[in-house]
Every structure is written in C-alpha cells, then in structure tokens.
Amino acid sequence: MPKGMTKRRPLTRAALLQAALETFAEQGFHATSIEQICERAGYTRGAFYSNFTSKDELFLALFDAHSERIVQRITELVDSIAAADLTLQRLVDALSDIDPAERDWYLVTTEFTLHAIRDPQAAQVLARHDARLRTEIARGLTEHLGRAGRALTVDPDELARLLIAIREGGLAQSYVEPEQLPPGGLERRFLAPLLTALSTERSAGPAATQR
Incomplete structure (x- = not known):
C-alpha cells in the first residue's frame, strides 16, 4: 500500500466510525445501510470494506x-x-x-x-x-x-x-x-x-x- 494511503487510513476509519455512530443513533442499527454511512463520512463503499467486513x-x-x-x-x-x-x-x-x-x-x-x-x-x-x-x-x-x-x-x-x-x-x-x-x-x-x-x-x- 502506498505511504499516502497508509497515513490516511486512520483518518478514514475514524470518519467512518463517527458517521456510523451518528447514523445508528438517528436511524437505528438495522435501518442504517453501509451506503448511508459512507455518504455521511464522505467515502466510498470500497473505503468501508478496506476497514470493515460488515x-x-x-x-x-x-x-x-x-x-x-x-x-x-x-x-x-x-x-x-x-x-x-x-x-x-x-x-x-x-x-x-x-x-x-x-x-x-x-x-x-x-x-x-x-x-x-x-x-x-x-x-x-x-x-x-x-x-x-x-x-x-x-x-x-x-x-x-x-x-x-x-x-x-x-x-x-x-x-x-x-x-x-x-x-x-x-x-x-x-x-x-x-x-x-x-x-x-x-x-x-x-x-x-x-x-x-x-x-x-x-x-x-x-x-x-x-x-
């Protein structure tokens, strides 16, 4: 993985976690889709699956x-x-x-x-x-x-x-x-x-x- 990607990874993960917490709290765990989390965090599904499997x-x-x-x-x-x-x-x-x-x-x-x-x-x-x-x-x-x-x-x-x-x-x-x-x-x-x-x-x- 390129050095730039390595440096950005913790920031990407942190943004996805914060977006997930906010969306889960507003809409519920089951009602929230991965797409909604990604949209809120400003990342793609690829970024999500490079950090989490589910x-x-x-x-x-x-x-x-x-x-x-x-x-x-x-x-x-x-x-x-x-x-x-x-x-x-x-x-x-x-x-x-x-x-x-x-x-x-x-x-x-x-x-x-x-x-x-x-x-x-x-x-x-x-x-x-x-x-x-x-x-x-x-x-x-x-x-x-x-x-x-x-x-x-x-x-x-x-x-x-x-x-x-x-x-x-x-x-x-x-x-x-x-x-x-x-x-x-x-x-x-x-x-x-x-x-x-x-x-x-x-x-x-x-x-x-x-x-």
Whole structure:
C-alpha cells in the first residue's frame, strides 16, 4: 500500500466510525445501510470494506473505542483526586459521572444487544468484547478501591457485571424520565453503601484480601 494511503487510513476509519455512530443513533442499527454511512463520512463503499467486513464488525470497533474512553474517563477523574482526599464517596462520584453524549451510544448499543440476543453468533462475539471491558473495569475498580483504603471481598469480575447492569438499567430509566432520575442518579445514591458492603478496610487484616 502506498505511504499516502497508509497515513490516511486512520483518518478514514475514524470518519467512518463517527458517521456510523451518528447514523445508528438517528436511524437505528438495522435501518442504517453501509451506503448511508459512507455518504455521511464522505467515502466510498470500497473505503468501508478496506476497514470493515460488515456493520457488525464496525459496531464492535465502536464498542471497543467507547469502552476505552469510559475506562480512561473514570481513571482520569480518579487520578485527579489527591491521595489524601480519595474517599469512597469521591470514587463513587467518579463512577457516577455520565457524559451527555452517552445517550447516542446507549441507543446504539441497546439495539445491537437485542440483535445479539437473537443471533447466537453475534452474542458470542459481543460476549468476548464485554469480557475485555469487564476485565478493565475490575482491574480499575480494584486499584481505585485500594487507593481509597479498601479491598474487595467479592469476585471483581462479578462486581463489574453488577456495576454495568446498574449503569445500563439506570440509564434506560433516566432517558425515559430524565427529570425524575438524572443520569448517574442511582449510582450516586446506592454505590457507596454497596461498595462498603462488598469491601473491607485494608487495615482489617487477612480478611481484607481479595478472594
């Protein structure tokens, strides 16, 4: 491949991903055609297929990029807190932070999840990407809690599943009833007592170690 093409490829891919996210959010995953994505991004079908084999693969690329942004956002928020000030509540505040742009992603990922529930092959692939995200969440949560002076007493991966379920379920209710439940409201209200119940002070002795 010529050097110019190599340099342009990341820009082409980024434009296609952004166009796909916007079009999926507006029209739905199934209703959106590859041609519409290409038209919005300003590229040809050839450019699309040089980067992705299908809409499913494109969605999974969006999923991984979004996962990386979420983990990075939380990490940056926690890292911005001085060690002496990192309490459990300050950690919960960081975990409860919801970007206003999250609504578009929620629409897209919810529809793809329903697609995966109906399609076993898509479910297997999505599950692998979910597992990678949970690993990062579990690792980060263990590390952040440790900085706050606490250690988990439950399996970090299972807790990551629970936190994802709370986040996704809470957002569903928030986007239907934004005035009654602002995004992140459930987390701000209940994560502190939940994490307190599922962890222990690190100075408490051997029982504070993870299982």
